[in-house]
Amino acid sequence: MDFLRPTTWEDALAAKADQPEAVPVQGGTDVMVEINFDRRRPPALLDLNQVAELREWAMVDGACRVGAGVSYTTVIEELAGPLPGLAQAARTVGSPQIRNRGSIGGNLGAASPAGDSHPPLLAAGAVVEVESLARGVRMIPAAEYYLGVKRSALEPDELIRAVHVRPATGPQYFSKIGTRNAMVIAVCSFAIALHPGERRVGTGIGSAAPTPRRAPEAEELLAQELDWGAPLDPALAGRFAELCAAAAAPIDDVRGAAAYRVHAIAVMARRTLTWAWNDHLARRAA
Amino acid sequence: MRVTFTVNGREESADDVWEGESLLYVLRERLGLPGSKNACEQGECGSCTVYLDGLPVCACLVAAGQAEGRQVRTVEGLADGGRLDPVQEAFVECGAVQCGFCTPGLIVQAHDLLERVPRPSDAEIREALAGNLCRCTGYEQILDAVRLAAARKMARKTAQKMAQKKARKAD
Numbered sequence: 001m002d003f004l005r006p007t008t009w010e011d012a013l014a015a016k017a018d019q020p021e022a023v024p025v026q027g028g029t030d031v032m033v034e035i036n037f038d039r040r041r042p043p044a045l046l047d048l049n050q051v052a053e054l055r056e057w058a059m060v061d062g063a064c065r066v067g068a069g070v071s072y073t074t075v076i077e078e079l080a081g082p083l084p085g086l087a088q089a090a091r092t093v094g095s096p097q098i099r100n101r102g103s104i105g106g107n108l109g110a111a112s113p114a115g116d117s118h119p120p121l122l123a124a125g126a127v128v129e130v131e132s133l134a135r136g137v138r139m140i141p142a143a144e145y146y147l148g149v150k151r152s153a154l155e156p157d158e159l160i161r162a163v164h165v166r167p168a169t170g171p172q173y174f175s176k177i178g179t180r181n182a183m184v185i186a187v188c189s190f191a192i193a194l195h196p197g198e199r200r201v202g203t204g205i206g207s208a209a210p211t212p213r214r215a216p217e218a219e220e221l222l223a224q225e226l227d228w229g230a231p232l233d234p235a236l237a238g239r240f241a242e243l244c245a246a247a248a249a250p251i252d253d254v255r256g257a258a259a260y261r262v263h264a265i266a267v268m269a270r271r272t273l274t275w276a277w278n279d280h281l282a283r284r285a286a
Numbered sequence: 287m288r289v290t291f292t293v294n295g296r297e298e299s300a301d302d303v304w305e306g307e308s309l310l311y312v313l314r315e316r317l318g319l320p321g322s323k324n325a326c327e328q329g330e331c332g333s334c335t336v337y338l339d340g341l342p343v344c345a346c347l348v349a350a351g352q353a354e355g356r357q358v359r360t361v362e363g364l365a366d367g368g369r370l371d372p373v374q375e376a377f378v379e380c381g382a383v384q385c386g387f388c389t390p391g392l393i394v395q396a397h398d399l400l401e402r403v404p405r406p407s408d409a410e411i412r413e414a415l416a417g418n419l420c421r422c423t424g425y426e427q428i429l430d431a432v433r434l435a436a437a438r439k440m441a442r443k444t445a446q447k448m449a450q451k452k453a454r455k456a457d
Binding site: 001002003005025027028029031032033035036037041044045047049073094095096097098100101181182183 | 287304305306308327328329330332335341342343344346347348349351352354395398413414416417418
């Protein structure tokens with residue numbers, strides 16, 4: 001096995017071009033588990049810890065450009081204001097030790113349907129910035145990024161540079177089902193983001209389909225029928241919940257049954273919409 | 287490959303490290319520091335918690351090569367010579383130990399909490415220790431120990447400040 005330690009982004013891209021089968025490792029919270037358990041023996045590990053710019057975030061063209069190496073702890077401490085949905089999801093990841101190491105880029109790289117970052121990124125309309133030496137930068141909307149169970153639109157010679165997320169213009173919520181309040185891989189999860197300026201609501205479903213996904217029909221329903229100045233109609237919330245559940249396509253596995261997950265998605269969809277709507281009305285009144 | 291990093295203030299090197307090897311393995315098996323414990327190897331139990339550049343992490347999930355040139359502090363590096371750290375003292379006094387396997391990880395994690403939050407609430411203690419599993423004690427004595435350590439550290443700080451003030455006045 002090779003251990004590659006680039007110290008600049010250019011060197012990292014060159015290393016990935018040279019050895020596309022090298023597995024990038026950031027916090028190691030997924031990759032090292034697979035190696036420790038003999039589930040994976042990549043020909044090379046590409047350590048990205050030394051690429052300092054990956055650990056930074058900045059405002060670029062009106063969006064937060066969050067470096068792929070930004071840890072969950074940093075998201076919680078520094079980005080809870082502009083990215084409340086992502087920060088809420090980050091708080092539910094593993095333990096403090098895991099949040100100190102685990103990164104948004106790592107979550108995107110692993111592309112697990114249960115990854116906690118994905119639903120809020122989908123709901124907020126995030127865009128993933130990837131790059132290769134040969135073809136340069138590609139901007140991939142989150143909704144087109146996830147292709148299958150642990151499969152993404154990332155090409156073998158590409159690395160994830162950052163994710164771009166517009167600062168919240170309305171309330172955002174993340175909800176997750178698990179057996180404890182900590183150290184839990186989602187049984188299923190749901191994220192919602194209100195975009196009052198566009199009269200639109202974004203959704204993200206986690207761990208209830210082969211990939212993280214939006215609920216487009218549920219979003220369309222609210223775009224058509226929500227009255228942004230009035231209390232939430234419970235019947236509309238109920239139909240929204242049904243359409244979110246219908247967008248899920250879960251399986252039975254060790255963490256939960258498919259039928260339970262469908263039910264739970266409906267419950268979380270209605271709850272998070274209600275929480276967000278209450279905040280929205282309170283902000284209008286203030 | 288050869289890996290060189292600073293452990294508890296001393297530069298150490300390990301040779302013939304396999305590229306997929308964890309920092310935990312290097313600490314325990316190559317550098318003779320068995321304080322950090324090896325249990326789950328998947329970041330679930332917290333027994334291998336060490337500081338990496340000042341942040342507590344699971345050493346089992348850090349590739350050894352990722353520690354190159356960095357600062358690692360293990361449970362062996364918390365005591366000041368022969369004098370235990372207040373967190374260690376409190377664990378002994380409160381009987382927050384049974385089989386002892388989870389103890390080093392809990393101590394490092396509690397140490398970090400008190401460095402960041404000198405007077406943590408019970409909720410903050412629980413949150414900080416959520417990733418450290420103990421299968422013996424039921425956690426109550428562990429919470430007692432963290433509370434005691436927090437109180438002692440605060441008392442020591444206050445005493446130090448008073449002594450400094452006195453010294454300044456004497457000048």
